[in-house]
Amino acid sequence: MSQSAIEVRDLVKHYKILERDAGLKGAIKALFSRKYRIKEAVKGIDLSIAPGERVGYIGFNGAGKSTTIKMLAGVLRPDAGSVRIFGIDPHEDRIQNARQIGAVFGQRTQLFWDIPVRESFDLLREIYEVPRAEFEETVAWFIARLQLEPLLDVPVRQLSLGQKMRCELAAAFLHRPRVVYLDEPTIGLDIDIKETIRAFIREISDAWGTTVILTTHDMQDIEEVCDRVIVLDEGRIIYDDRIETLKQTFNNERTLEITLDEGTTFTIPPSVTGLVTELASETDTIQLAFNHHEISSGQLIREIVNCNRVKDLSVVVPKMETLIRNLYQPEVSA
Numbered sequence: 142m143s144q145s146a147i148e149v150r151d152l153v154k155h156y157k158i159l160e161r162d163a164g165l166k167g168a169i170k171a172l173f174s175r176k177y178r179i180k181e182a183v184k185g186i187d188l189s190i191a192p193g194e195r196v197g198y199i200g201f202n203g204a205g206k207s208t209t210i211k212m213l214a215g216v217l218r219p220d221a222g223s224v225r226i227f228g229i230d231p232h233e234d235r236i237q238n239a240r241q242i243g244a245v246f247g248q249r250t251q252l253f254w255d256i257p258v259r260e261s262f263d264l265l266r267e268i269y270e271v272p273r274a275e276f277e278e279t280v281a282w283f284i285a286r287l288q289l290e291p292l293l294d295v296p297v298r299q300l301s302l303g304q305k306m307r308c309e310l311a312a313a314f315l316h317r318p319r320v321v322y323l324d325e326p327t328i329g330l331d332i333d334i335k336e337t338i339r340a341f342i343r344e345i346s347d348a349w350g351t352t353v354i355l356t357t358h359d360m361q362d363i364e365e366v367c368d369r370v371i372v373l374d375e376g377r378i379i380y381d382d383r384i385e386t387l388k389q390t391f392n393n394e395r396t397l398e399i400t401l402d403e404g405t406t407f408t409i410p411p412s413v414t415g416l417v418t419e420l421a422s423e424t425d426t427i428q429l430a431f432n433h434h435e436i437s438s439g440q441l442i443r444e445i446v447n448c449n450r451v452k453d454l455s456v457v458v459p460k461m462e463t464l465i466r467n468l469y470q471p472e473v474s475a
């Protein structure tokens with residue numbers, strides 16, 4: 142069997158958090174009697190990721206995504222379990238590992254703040270000892286794809302968020318790493334820059350076989366970039382499959398959105414009980430999830446209209462975001 146890009150076994154990370162009472166008194170008390178609380182951020186994760194796979198690593202805030210990625214990148218030492226990136230332990234062999242990975246981590250920058258982007262790229266070339274000809278070819282490609290030409294002579298600190306992110310991405314891929322970790326690479330960006338970035342990641346990873354781990358809260362990133370999605374919840378993996386399988390699993394799901402006449406209340410007709418699930422609803426707007434193979438949209442609408450005073454109705458195919466949410470609340474899709 143060929144070697145995995147990323148191989149993780151029973152990965153665990155705890156944080157030790159100092160507990161103290163509020164205010165000055167609490168701060169002084171904590172100096173003399175230190176009480177700690179343990180936060181289990183990652184609770185035993187197994188992963189096998191093949192070379193060239195593009196994996197969306199998602200979950201709600203605090204699920205443990207960043208903690209995992211930091212362990213994969215060698216920044217954090219696991220409390221238990223093992224990580225191998227193309228056979229290398231990223232924490233023990235940080236320098237060797239650094240040559241084979243690239244990363245974009247939210248606030249951190251790998252560019253040099255005060256110098257023009259072009260010089261930052263040159264410095265990275267020297268740090269990673271990239272052959273000159275390969276470097277020139279890569280940079281020319283990135284300039285074209287990410288529209289970097291007007292930014293090359295600007296110091297990094299003067300770049301806007303979208304300009305900086307495009308330069309960060311170029312820097313992360315510059316030494317042609319085998320694995321790239323991207324933490325929220327499109328957050329806060331305009332839609333056209335998001336599209337440019339997604340297309341860039343796809344193209345480079347296809348061309349070089351780069352393995353990409355992408356954490357994001359933007360489901361469009363996942364749909365457009367990734368071929369596999371891993372969902373983390375409270376430090377554990379709750380879903381790991383191809384995007385296509387996820388879509389097929391929920392392919393039969395539909396949502397009926399109903400707006401009622403003002404002041405009327407909603408009644409679920411007895412004939413459809415068990416076939417629909419009421420989702421979060423507002424006063425005059427009701428959402429019902431249903432499987433359109435179990436009851437057709439037309440039949441459901443007829444039953445609803447017979448029992449309720451309806452102002453408006455529409456049938457919606459759930460978005461990726463809803464599919465993921467359903468993974469957390471399986472009863473909705475039952």
Ligand SMILES: Nc1ncnc2c1ncn2[C@@H]1O[C@H](COP(=O)(O)OP(=O)(O)OP(=O)(O)O)[C@@H](O)[C@H]1O
Pocket residue numbers: 156157158180181182200201202203204205206207208209
């Ligand atoms: N340095 C730290 N010290 C103590 N607790 C931490 C530390 N870093 C993270 N945590 C806690 O560990 C848990 C997992 O955090 P982590 O940042 O990995 O989650 P996340 O899935 O990346 O969240 P987000 O989507 O908000 O970035 C959270 O409860 C968080 O509060």
